[in-house]
Amino acid sequence: MRYSFAERTKAMLSSPIHFMRSLSTRESFISFAEELPAEELFPISSLEAAAAAVISKSPAALQYGEPQGYLPLREWLCKDFKERKGTDVDAGQILLTTGSQQAMDLLARVYVEPGDPVLVEQPTAPGFMQILKMQGASIVPVEGDAEGISPERLQEEVDRLKPKLLLVSPNFTNPTGVLWSLARRREVLDICKTRNVLIVEDNSYGDLHFGGIGAKAFYGGHPSLFSLDDAGKGGQVLHIGSFSKTVVPALRTGWAAGNKKLIETMIMAKQLADWQSSHFNQCLLHYLLESSTFNIHEHIQMLNREYETRLKLMTELLKRPAWKNVRYDVPGGGMFIWVKLPEALDCVALLKCSLDKGAAFLPGTLCYPNGGGSEYIRLNFTHPGRDELLLGMNLIGEAISEFTARS
Amino acid sequence: MRYSFAERTKAMLSSPIHFMRSLSTRESFISFAEELPAEELFPISSLEAAAAAVISKSPAALQYGEPQGYLPLREWLCKDFKERKGTDVDAGQILLTTGSQQAMDLLARVYVEPGDPVLVEQPTAPGFMQILKMQGASIVPVEGDAEGISPERLQEEVDRLKPKLLLVSPNFTNPTGVLWSLARRREVLDICKTRNVLIVEDNSYGDLHFGGIGAKAFYGGHPSLFSLDDAGKGGQVLHIGSFSKTVVPALRTGWAAGNKKLIETMIMAKQLADWQSSHFNQCLLHYLLESSTFNIHEHIQMLNREYETRLKLMTELLKRPAWKNVRYDVPGGGMFIWVKLPEALDCVALLKCSLDKGAAFLPGTLCYPNGGGSEYIRLNFTHPGRDELLLGMNLIGEAISEFTARS
Structure with a gap:
């Protein structure tokens, strides 16, 4: 046959994890990827x-x-939108999906034609880019700064290409961890x-914010584009x-609201x-969220305290000598630190060396749709426990030292 | 905006159920659809x-x-393929999906280009046709008989169109309930x-077979096309x-094996x-299937006895006067009876009338990709209990009588 x-x-590539496995001779490694x-x-x-x-009910x-x-x-989601985010959404405006990945995929299937230009933040997460490539989109990256995507660059590309779609994640952009300013949200x-x-706003990381700030205060200061657009009425x-x-x-x-x-x-x-x-999983989640033994707001606060502790440990480790010439901003939330490597160090070469030692990260190149990013790596700080963080960062540090010692 | x-x-249509709701003024009805x-x-x-x-483990x-x-x-599926169906499959040849619907959708996404001719059995289930339409396929129906799709018609269309894909369900074709003969399987x-x-063989209904025949004997006499093709090696x-x-x-x-x-x-x-x-659902299913308190083979035998009883009741009800000029074959398995209406009775007109009375069925027109089928209806016998069967068949019978009395 x-x-x-x-x-x-x-246009399809296998996942970054498979990419990494293909680089590695080891079966398992400590993964910050x-x-x-x-x-x-x-x-x-x-x-x-x-x-x-x-099940028994x-x-x-x-x-x-x-x-x-x-x-x-x-309906629970509508109540949560209202209470925590001050957004008035109707249950008819929500579609439950198999994770946020499927929400993006369904949107792309109904909205993107082959050849359509689609604007994305540069750098951007690899998962959604694969969807756009599969639909035949022409992915156009737009650079940003510490306040979010650049409005000047966005305006230029919008005028030049008349794109149908812009994909953004204003709350802790994946991979950079940038939290957009309110002014930038309004401009965009x-x-x-x-x-x-049409704007697709991914808020998968918005609830993970640090510094002990409550959800209402956080979303009050950083309203979603969706909320600023009158919750779908716009x-x-x-x-x-x-x-x-x-959870x-x-x-x-996951869900799409619009x-x-x-x-x-x-x-x-x-359909x-x-x-x-899974109807069962949705019933289970709903029961959990309404149950008296579980409070999702307290649960998220607990997660945020713990993740902030892990982030602090990782930034401490980044101060060690092996990492001395890297640069990064400490994010206020999310799951990642985006690290710029010492000059002339290529992320894929470093990854191969790190994998040989037993530690992995996401190479920046996977976050640049049209090439570039070889000077960056993305480190996840939410999954590894304390010991893994210490060991994994040491192993990558050793790999960096081998390269920097050579030059 | x-x-x-x-x-x-x-090319997208909403589901048949939504189509029916749109015809009905009632909120609920007994559904054989x-x-x-x-x-x-x-x-x-x-x-x-x-x-x-x-969860606790x-x-x-x-x-x-x-x-x-x-x-x-x-791996459990491989064991089951081997034990019940005599088919040697490797775990690497299996992809777990969100139901059989997603298995078909993923295949269409990687295999079908806009304009590609795709052959299907005529009549065929509406769910998979929607997928093919969304991918821009040109759906080409191929008629069959009591032994399965017609090899002469198939050969003609294959020669004429050089299609990449044929979609079939040899074990109790949806909607007709036809069980293909062994000779026909080999010919196709x-x-x-x-x-x-490439053949997509949907076996979603294969395990539901009646007459007290065991799975080994059933699959021995009706090996899958997959099995005849050396379980994917071909x-x-x-x-x-x-x-x-x-379950x-x-x-x-669901799954795809190939x-x-x-x-x-x-x-x-x-990806x-x-x-x-859902990894959780897959773990749950695996635990259930390996558990000592549950035997899936006995469970399926119980289902088959119960469904056969419901089928018998439905065929008894089809002997009542209101139904006297309908024609049908009693299927040996599956979930449906495919009924030819008395001459000049249109299934959509009948559906509107039945819905007003409070009963629904699937109109045959939804099973014909390029028009036709208005003389058929599909009745599901697995979901309605005894009382619903009696009442629902009475209501549809009344609707038929109103039409036949007029002519």
Whole structure:
């Protein structure tokens, strides 16, 4: 059998993790490359109780559900949007998906034609870029600064290309960890409004913010583009989120919130993609969120305290001699530190050497759609525990020293 | 905001269920339209025990898993392929998906270009047709008979169009319930082999077979095309299945089994589509399947006895006067009876009338990609209980009588 795959498969790459495995001779290594939450912080006992209650209560939780997703969970999300983010959303404006990745994929399937220019922040996370490539989009990176994507560069590209779509993550941009200023949020929304550019706003990391600031204060100072656009009534913003980082990833429950017309089109795509996500997982999550033994706000505060501690340890380790010529900003939230390597050190060469020693990171090159980024690496600080952090950072430090000693 | 959706969204239709709701003034009705298993037969207590065990055993079950799916569950499937179906499959040849719907969608995304002719059985299930339309395929229906798709018609279309893909379900074709003969299976495989046509074989209904015949005897007499093609070594057949009908739908666990090269390409598409299906659900299913309190073979035998009883009741009801001029074959398995209406009775007109009375079925027109089928309806017999069967068939019978009395 000679297979004749569709042309678009040529744009597909395997995941960064597989890329790394291909570079490594080892079976396992300490990984700062992935986007994993800490499993020792999962709310295990509450989940166990919720699973028992949901299964025994009614077999309906194990039957097919609605393609749009379990209504009580969508209503819970509306309540949470209102209470924590001051955003008025209707349950009809929400589609539950298999993680935020599927929310982005469904949007791309209904909105992006082959050849369409799509603007993304530079650097940007590799996961969503793969989706855009598969749809045949022409990915156009737009540089930014410490306040977010550059409005001048954005305006230029919008005028030049008349793109249909802009993809951003204003709350702790992946990989840089930048938290956009309020002024920048307004500017970007205004530019897109005047030129009919749909914005996909990924808020997968927004709840992970440090410094002991509460959710209301955080979202008050950093309202989402979706909220600034009147929560979908403006229609300019599709807002994407997920329970993967705040509860557990394996329930694979994310969402897209936006204008009803856009959401209804995405529901049709959802039906053909997989008919619906797990109704059981959605019932389980809803039970957990409404349960008296679990308070998600306190749970997130606990996560944030713990992740901030891990971030502090990592930044301490970055002060050690081996790392002396690197540069980075300490992020106020999210899961990553974005590190600029000492001059002339290539991230892929460093990765090979680190993997031989037993430690991995995400090479910056994977975050630059059209080349570049070889001077950067992304380090995850949420998954490794204290000992792994110490050992892994030592191993990468050793690898850096080998290169810098040579030059 | 003016949305400019991708052209392909014009080919999307909402689901048949939504189509029916749009015809109905009622909020609820007895539905013979859907493809639901009976929830009163779900293995509730075994699932509850499995959930508790999986969650308490290790938080790893709640972390991200592998895009290809949980290895022990893939290995269980290989064991089951070997024991019940005599097919030698390797765990690397299996991709776990969000139901069989996603298996088909991923294959279409990596294999079908806009304009590609794709052959399907006529009539065929609406769910998979939507996928093909979204990919821009030109759907070419091929008629069949009581032994399966017609080899003469298939040969003609293969010669005429040189299609890349043929979609079939030899075990209880949805909607007709036809069980292909062994000779027909061999003929179809031979035609596709000589002309490089990839076959997607949907076995979602294969385990639901009646008459008290065991799985080994059933699959011995009706080997899958996949098995006849040396279980993927030939590369000609992608075999699709699901736990939705045999365990529960809400765990959303299906699979694609095929040649490694094809599966590896689909894994890349899976990653970008949703990164992975629920690792928790896969762990839960695996625990259940290996548990001493649950025997899936006995469970399926119980389902088959119960579903056969419901089928018998439905065929008894089809003997009532209101139904006297309909025609149908009693299927040997699956979930549906495919009924030809009395002459000049249009299924959509009948559906409107039935819905007003409070009962629904799938109109045959939805199973004909290029028009036709208005003289057929599909009745599901697995979900409605005894009382619903009696009442619903009465209501549809009344609707038929109103039409036939007029003519």
